[in-house]
Amino acid sequence: MADHGIARDQLRAFIERIERLEEEKKAIADDIKEVYAEAKGSGFDTKVMRQIVRIRKQDRNERAEQEAILDLYLHALGMVEGGVADYEEAAE
Amino acid sequence: MADHGIARDQLRAFIERIERLEEEKKAIADDIKEVYAEAKGSGFDTKVMRQIVRIRKQDRNERAEQEAILDLYLHALGMVEGGVADYEEAAE
Amino acid sequence: MADHGIARDQLRAFIERIERLEEEKKAIADDIKEVYAEAKGSGFDTKVMRQIVRIRKQDRNERAEQEAILDLYLHALGMVEGGVADYEEAAE
Amino acid sequence: MADHGIARDQLRAFIERIERLEEEKKAIADDIKEVYAEAKGSGFDTKVMRQIVRIRKQDRNERAEQEAILDLYLHALGMVEGGVADYEEAAE
DNA sequence: TTAAGCGATAGTTTCC
DNA sequence: GGAAACTATCGCTTAA
Numbered sequence: 001m002a003d004h005g006i007a008r009d010q011l012r013a014f015i016e017r018i019e020r021l022e023e024e025k026k027a028i029a030d031d032i033k034e035v036y037a038e039a040k041g042s043g044f045d046t047k048v049m050r051q052i053v054r055i056r057k058q059d060r061n062e063r064a065e066q067e068a069i070l071d072l073y074l075h076a077l078g079m080v081e082g083g084v085a086d087y088e089e090a091a092e
Numbered sequence: 093m094a095d096h097g098i099a100r101d102q103l104r105a106f107i108e109r110i111e112r113l114e115e116e117k118k119a120i121a122d123d124i125k126e127v128y129a130e131a132k133g134s135g136f137d138t139k140v141m142r143q144i145v146r147i148r149k150q151d152r153n154e155r156a157e158q159e160a161i162l163d164l165y166l167h168a169l170g171m172v173e174g175g176v177a178d179y180e181e182a183a184e
Numbered sequence: 185m186a187d188h189g190i191a192r193d194q195l196r197a198f199i200e201r202i203e204r205l206e207e208e209k210k211a212i213a214d215d216i217k218e219v220y221a222e223a224k225g226s227g228f229d230t231k232v233m234r235q236i237v238r239i240r241k242q243d244r245n246e247r248a249e250q251e252a253i254l255d256l257y258l259h260a261l262g263m264v265e266g267g268v269a270d271y272e273e274a275a276e
Numbered sequence: 277m278a279d280h281g282i283a284r285d286q287l288r289a290f291i292e293r294i295e296r297l298e299e300e301k302k303a304i305a306d307d308i309k310e311v312y313a314e315a316k317g318s319g320f321d322t323k324v325m326r327q328i329v330r331i332r333k334q335d336r337n338e339r340a341e342q343e344a345i346l347d348l349y350l351h352a353l354g355m356v357e358g359g360v361a362d363y364e365e366a367a368e
Numbered sequence: 369t370t371a372a373g374c375g376a377t378a379g380t381t382t383c384c
Numbered sequence: 385g386g387a388a389a390c391t392a393t394c395g396c397t398t399a400a
Contacts, residue, residue: 011141014131018124018145025120032113033396039106045260047397049103050375051253053110058249062242069235076229121377142379195325198315202329205308212301216294217383223290231384233287234388237294305390316372326392 036046128138166172220230312322 007135010134011131011136014127014134014136015141015144015148017127018141019148021120021124021127022145022149025117025124028113028117028120032110032117035106035109035113039103042102042106043099044103044106045256048253048256048260049107049110051249051256052107053114054375055246055249055253056107056111057114058242058246062239062246065235065239065242069232069239072229072232072235076232139379191319194318195315195320198311198318198320199325199328199332201311202308202325203332205304205311206329206333209301209304209308212297212304216297216301219290219293219297223287226286226290227283228287228290233291233294236291237298238388240291240295241298323392 036049039049040046128141131141132138163172220233223233224230312325315325316322
């Protein structure tokens with residue numbers, strides 16, 4: 001019985017942290033909407049803008065993935081041992 | 093032709109503002125995930141937690157809606173100007 | 185009352201079509217797994233393979249999106265009416 | 277060095293087989309969406325439909341599991357070889 | 369102004 | 385158990 005109170009407080013704290021973060025997230029989402037509205041007011045086509053944003057994001061993702069695959073290859077080819085890898089192993 | 097450069101700069105500025113905001117949003121979303129992970133590490137069931145968060149949000153929405161309806165009634169009845177509102181301002 | 189039977193039969197038909205399609209989908213997913221297993225048996229690293237597949241897919245998506253954005257621009261700039269569009273229509 | 281070319285061709289073949297299968301899978305997924313859309317157009321609630329499909333799938337899984345358990349029992353009791361199983365195969 | 373299509377996000381499941 | 389794929393839900397935007 002004793003722990004229930006503690007667990008409850010802990011849970012409440014977690015929930016409240018989450019709720020505060022969600023509020024912040026919501027606020028930012030609203031900011032984004034505002035920016036689009038403002039841009040629209042300046043004569044820009046928001047549809048086009050959204051696509052630009054999306055494609056630029058894709059570009060970033062792709063670059064990240066390219067690096068990931070390069071890493072993977074280097075490891076697969078064993079071209080990493082003797083250098084950084086030993087360092088990392090030693091550090092574990 | 094002259095304005096294209098300006099429009100371009102303006103567009104670029106809008107896009108960059110949006111991208112910065114999206115980054116922030118992403119960061120917060122990650123924070124939320126972390127909190128859930130931490131709670132899980134403390135032995136809480138995240139599925140249940142998510143439900144709690146969802147239900148509490150609904151409650152808030154309902155409450156907001158009820159207040160909106162109340163406002164509507166008060167306005168319809170002309171019971172609001174210079175009356176309740178002043179009260180609320182004074183209370184803040 | 186009369187329509188219930190009909191609606192029911194219709195619903196049943198829809199459900200069964202869906203279930204058949206889901207079976208097919210499942211079968212193909214299994215095939216894919218088999219191919220990965222076979223490749224693994226031939227000494228390939230499936231992790232790398234999955235990344236290759238993913239990145240190639242991204243490439244395709246990006247290309248599609250680029251085309252979409254080009255279209256959008258052309259329309260936004262009004263460079264399509266009476267011009268390219270008619271060409272395209274004529275070509276179809 | 278000589279094998280690299282072969283490995284490469286082999287890899288390419290695997291990748292292409294996978295990509296072809298993924299395309300087929302995608303096509304079927306799209307077909308499923310279409311059926312739902314069509315059903316919606318006929319006045320059915322797709323949310324409910326999805327639930328029906330899910331429940332029926334669970335039922336099948338359960339039934340399969342029950343049969344597996346039954347099989348297990350029958351085998352454990354040695355009541356199976358040359359009996360029911362052959363019947364079923366013949367019936368297919 | 370609302371319905372509907374679409375995109376994004378959240379959640380579940382599956383694989384490693 | 386952690387990551388990735390798939391699914392479902394939600395909210396926005398658009399068109400009627």
